[in-house]
Amino acid sequence: xxxxKKAQVLETxxxxxxxxxxxxxxxxxxxxxxxxxxxxxxxxxxxxxxxAAQTRAQEVRKELxxxxxxxxxxxxxxxxxxxxxxxxxxxxxxxxxLLEAVRQVAEAKRLLDGKGTxxxxxxxxxxxxxxxxxxxxxxxxxVELFLVHIREKKKSRRYVLDMQARLHFAAKTFTANIxxxxxxxxxxxxxxxxxxxxxxxxxxxxxxxxxxxxxxxKNYLPREAKTEAEFTTSYDLGSEEKx
Numbered sequence: 001x002x003x004x005k006k007a008q009v010l011e012t013x014x015x016x017x018x019x020x021x022x023x024x025x026x027x028x029x030x031x032x033x034x035x036x037x038x039x040x041x042x043x044x045x046x047x048x049x050x051x052a053a054q055t056r057a058q059e060v061r062k063e064l065x066x067x068x069x070x071x072x073x074x075x076x077x078x079x080x081x082x083x084x085x086x087x088x089x090x091x092x093x094x095x096x097x098l099l100e101a102v103r104q105v106a107e108a109k110r111l112l113d114g115k116g117t118x119x120x121x122x123x124x125x126x127x128x129x130x131x132x133x134x135x136x137x138x139x140x141x142x143v144e145l146f147l148v149h150i151r152e153k154k155k156s157r158r159y160v161l162d163m164q165a166r167l168h169f170a171a172k173t174f175t176a177n178i179x180x181x182x183x184x185x186x187x188x189x190x191x192x193x194x195x196x197x198x199x200x201x202x203x204x205x206x207x208x209x210x211x212x213x214x215x216x217x218k219n220y221l222p223r224e225a226k227t228e229a230e231f232t233t234s235y236d237l238g239s240e241e242k243x
Contacts, residue, residue: 015057015064019050036060037083041097042090127222137220139174139181143167146214166207178215183231190232198235205232 015036021028032053033046047053086098094101108118116124137145146167150160173189174181186208190201212229215221 015060017050017053017057034060036064037086041095042086127225134179134222135218135220136177136179137215139176139178140171142178142211142215142220143171145218146211149214163207163210166204167211170204170208178212178220181228183228186229186232190235198237201235202237205229205234208232 015034017032017034020031020033031046031048032050033044034053034057035044089101112121147164193201209229212227216223216227221227
């Protein structure tokens with residue numbers, strides 16, 4: 001029994017011909033598809049016979065060559081890189097062509113001027129865009145909301161009174177929107193407590209971190225990122241006299 005001839009993929013200078021199974025009204029037959037890139041866009045055409053596909057492929061090749069300068073200087077590796085780049089753009093939904101993609105990447109790199117990567121810039125942009133959609137609440141108002149929450153959760157009286165005292169004291173300094181308060185401001189505030197021990201400063205820090213986490217849970221801060229309070233400085237207890 002003769003072996004079935006495997007479907008082949010043929011190439012002719014930037015135009016690929018592939019043999020593919022097709023079905024029309026329940027009848028299966030082989031068709032041929034040519035694939036090529038023109039002006040940065042992926043083009044596909046289907047034909048019933050290989051001869052028709054070959055003829056069209058030659059036509060396309062000639063059309064492409066008319067608008068191409070020094071096409072012969074491309075190595076096989078160059079061609080592979082170009083084709084893969086165009087495939088990536090095609091899958092991403094980009095429809096402005098390879099040249100425009102390269103132009104925008106180059107311009108973005110110029111504007112960044114070594115201050116970060118393109119992906120870091122994109123992530124920062126998305127983070128800021130998400131922040132704009134957050135509900136707005138001031139630090140003092142969030143404190144009151146948090147205190148109601150822990151009372152409803154039936155936390156111990158000692159815990160409630162401790163958090164109330166620390167957070168009310170902090171609210172005298174921090175009155176802005178919770179999303180606008182930065183790590184440096186909180187570190188400066190903690191450092192200003194000259195008469196307090198490191199342990200006391202850490203307890204205030206812990207109370208603020210708890211408040212910020214609550215704010216994140218309630219969608220007043222980005223849920224996918226650490227809060228500013230989590231980056232505040234922790235005080236070393238090793239140098240303090242122990243009683």
